[in-house]
Amino acid sequence: MKTILDVTVCTHSRGGVGRWVKGLSKGLFLAGGSHVSMDVAETHLGLVSDVPGATVVKPPVWMKMPLLRRILLARGLLESTRASRIQKQLGRPDVIHLSGVQPLGNARRKVVTFFDDTPWTSPESHTQDTLFYAKQLESLVASGAFVLAISKWAQSSAQKLFNIPVERTGYAGGSAGEMFTPGKPDPDVMRKFDLIPGDYFLHVGSFVPRKNIPFLVRSFGRADTGKKLVLAGAEKWGDTSVESTPGVVFLKGVSDGDLLSLYRGTLALLLPSSTEGLGLTVLEAFACHTPVIASDGGALPDTVGKNGLLLPVLETDHWVRAIKETASGIILNSLRERAAAAPQVTWKDVGNRAMDFYRSIL
Numbered sequence: 001m002k003t004i005l006d007v008t009v010c011t012h013s014r015g016g017v018g019r020w021v022k023g024l025s026k027g028l029f030l031a032g033g034s035h036v037s038m039d040v041a042e043t044h045l046g047l048v049s050d051v052p053g054a055t056v057v058k059p060p061v062w063m064k065m066p067l068l069r070r071i072l073l074a075r076g077l078l079e080s081t082r083a084s085r086i087q088k089q090l091g092r093p094d095v096i097h098l099s100g101v102q103p104l105g106n107a108r109r110k111v112v113t114f115f116d117d118t119p120w121t122s123p124e125s126h127t128q129d130t131l132f133y134a135k136q137l138e139s140l141v142a143s144g145a146f147v148l149a150i151s152k153w154a155q156s157s158a159q160k161l162f163n164i165p166v167e168r169t170g171y172a173g174g175s176a177g178e179m180f181t182p183g184k185p186d187p188d189v190m191r192k193f194d195l196i197p198g199d200y201f202l203h204v205g206s207f208v209p210r211k212n213i214p215f216l217v218r219s220f221g222r223a224d225t226g227k228k229l230v231l232a233g234a235e236k237w238g239d240t241s242v243e244s245t246p247g248v249v250f251l252k253g254v255s256d257g258d259l260l261s262l263y264r265g266t267l268a269l270l271l272p273s274s275t276e277g278l279g280l281t282v283l284e285a286f287a288c289h290t291p292v293i294a295s296d297g298g299a300l301p302d303t304v305g306k307n308g309l310l311l312p313v314l315e316t317d318h319w320v321r322a323i324k325e326t327a328s329g330i331i332l333n334s335l336r337e338r339a340a341a342a343p344q345v346t347w348k349d350v351g352n353r354a355m356d357f358y359r360s361i362l
Helices: 018-030 065-073 083-088 127-142 150-163 189-193 213-223 256-265 279-286 300-308 316-327 332-340 347-361
Strands: 002-006 034-039 095-098 110-114 145-150 169-171 200-204 226-232 248-252 267-270 292-295 309-311
Touching: 002 018, 002 226, 002 256, 018 034, 018 279, 018 347, 034 127, 095 347, 110 127, 110 150, 110 347, 127 150, 127 189, 127 316, 145 150, 150 169, 169 347, 189 256, 200 213, 200 256, 200 316, 213 226, 226 256, 267 279, 279 292, 279 300, 292 300, 292 332, 300 309, 300 332, 309 316
Parallel strands: 002 034, 002 095, 095 110, 110 145, 145 169, 200 226, 200 267, 226 248, 267 292, 292 309
Antiparallel strands: none
């Protein structure tokens, strides 16, 4: 079985979407078989993909000829020839998995990744770009593409949203990655961010409406613990304005190495999202034995399970009390023990699950 995964989205998205696709790419390589991870570099000129082992699809030679390039780009020749150029370079696989939901490539079966249903249920919270790609995804499913969701919850959501039978869907899950392990934070990282281990709470995720970051900041302020709240995010859009709030530290573009120390040094990860398709940051926190306090939105009840504290979405009193009791130590040790007991899944496990799905649709 020959498979191709499009990892082009990883260069465009530094948040959870990009991290998940990058992890799946690793898992598929570890799962074995004839697999290629493909990066369509012509969609992100000037930016280099950081997906290990990805094969770069070569742009047409006329892209190097300024005058001809201008004419042919205006005629849409770059997009219209993309599928044939991919097939010429990489061959025709049994399965092509499109995570950037661009309608490209030829294969016996097409698969799209389904992350969550918010582009359809809450379109006002999305950008025009994300809504455009949601429409592309919907069109691919309507034309026969299969759906691999990132969680059981997302799989169920896709079935209902697109009105498709369960046989056309599957789920892969996610992993924290090998680098996320228990231990002490790097003192240099703590100094760089002016943080003291055990003296701050942490939120990791994009600054987008469904993350409820303004709500988190208000609840944290009401708790009045004397601790800091660190917000580490990669992308931002919508109403998430909480700048210049006392006790709140904003960190953008945090490296994985620094993120590891942030997880290790925090009292708890706080995740008050209205919905999550999976909750990759929960898995990263658990791998570090870091306590997790999360909302009960979307897939989070499944991802968190009994290994963290689940709270109602946007219920301020519950969040204020949980933050206070964690900061004072009342529930801290219990949360740490529950986090340490969380089951560990590897990206190879995820890759094997995806491969099993590919085989099932063939």
